[in-house]
């Protein structure tokens with residue numbers, strides 16, 4: 001056997017094993033969890049009763065929104081949206097207690113106390129870096145953002161970092177009031193940006209400020225990109241039609257996604273069809289150059305996420321999840337990422353009853369796209385029925401056979417020579433390992 005034949009055999013056997021393990025096809029969907037109302041993992045039934053009796057837990061105020069997944073554990077946010085009371089925790093992990101699915105406060109109960117500015121006040125979104133197992137949580141710092149009685153502005157907005165291996169808080173950064181307003185911000189979604197093999201920046205949308213905030217983990221400084229033209233609702237986008245009913249959501253910049261090469265950030269407003277991109281060089285340097293309309297989505301959307309090759313987003317008026325095959329459009333149009341137009345939009349999954357309001361997306365390391373479908377149009381019009389048998393919130397996973405934009409980022413963004421030498425050494429080790437395996441296997445076969 002010559003060298004090439006040996007390698008080929010090895011790759012073939014790997015591909016076959018993969019196919020045997022995954023009988024799944026692209027687009028196969030599973031409902032993982034569903035709830036009419038949420039329940040927490042309480043210290044005891046007595047404590048739960050006390051919380052219900054004194055109004056500290058009200059089932060009709062608790063709805064899941066954000067989702068991220070790490071090593072098959074699901075982390076969810078419960079935003080303190082419509083009320084300043086009745087939502088005891090804002091960040092949870094899904095656990096099985098006996099045969100029941102419960103939401104366990106993450107990392108613990110003490111970290112959820114309203115008014116304690118070390119604790120989480122209002123969490124909508126988080127990002128998990130699969131390379132380190134760290135979760136970056138954005139905390140609005142406010143309580144009851146859309147409460148009829150008005151919001152309580154008790155704490156500054158912040159980014160809190162948890163190590164998911166130890167469940168410890170490893171860092172916390174307050175935003176200064178002149179960057180993120182303590183009494184009027186709606187930090188909505190977050191992505192991470194890698195430079196030289198490390199997480200260097202976070203980009204965070206602020207629905208109320210029509211801004212994208214930048215946080216530099218190196219210098220611990222923060223600044224904002226505000227662009228009214230691209231970051232607010234559009235005149236024809238504020239009404240979202242869902243199953244024939246009109247819902248008004250004239251809200252600003254919200255869903256956000258990072259290109260897998262870390263060159264462009266993509267964003268869209270809730271009340272808008274337009275998808276924009278801005279170069280990360282602009283965000284990193286505090287400028288405003290290069291904002292570009294990429295194209296119009298087929299519907300308004302809430303969350304979005306880039307895998308290692310495609311952009312996934314909800315289609316609110318179609319009760320569907322779609323994706324943009326950017327590589328195909330670049331080939332078809334013969335244009336690079338900085339000039340290509342959003343054209344090829346493909347529906348991944350759809351269900352008019354069960355997939356209403358595709359809120360937030362997550363991509364795990366096993367090839368699944370996860371999302372929450374939570375009927376927010378009903379919650380925000382006071383028409384969600386928490387007493388009937390209707391399912392209000394669902395969590396889905398769809399097989400896409402792709403990983404997230406963050407997969408392998410340390411190696412891909414490490415441009416220094418030490419990194420290259422390290423990478424080179426690794427591939428030589430890999431080569432020897434493949435050779436060894438193949439020879440070993442063929443010896444076994446001839447036994």
Ligand SMILES: *[C@@H]1O[C@H](CO)[C@@H](O)[C@H](O)[C@H]1NC(C)=O
Nearest residue numbers: 015018019022024025026401
């Ligand atoms: C997943 O993608 C890899 C290539 O990246 C391919 O070899 C494999 O067959 C795919 N698996 C499935 C189940 O589609």
Ligand SMILES: *[C@@H]1O[C@H](CO)[C@@H](O)[C@H](O)[C@H]1NC(C)=O
Nearest residue numbers: 047050051052053054055056
């Ligand atoms: C409600 O009861 C719980 C459990 O005893 C307690 O921790 C909480 O502070 C009470 N909340 C109010 C608003 O009294």
Ligand SMILES: *[C@@H]1O[C@H](CO)[C@@H](O)[C@H](O)[C@H]1NC(C)=O
Nearest residue numbers: 236238239240241245246247
């Ligand atoms: C619903 O909104 C559309 C615009 O999106 C408008 O043309 C239509 O008249 C509205 N229908 C109702 C019943 O308000």
Ligand SMILES: *[C@@H]1O[C@H](CO)[C@@H](O)[C@H](O)[C@H]1NC(C)=O
Nearest residue numbers: 383384385386387388389390
């Ligand atoms: C909620 O659903 C139940 C049973 O499906 C029904 O009896 C009740 O009237 C509904 N409540 C509202 C406010 O629609």
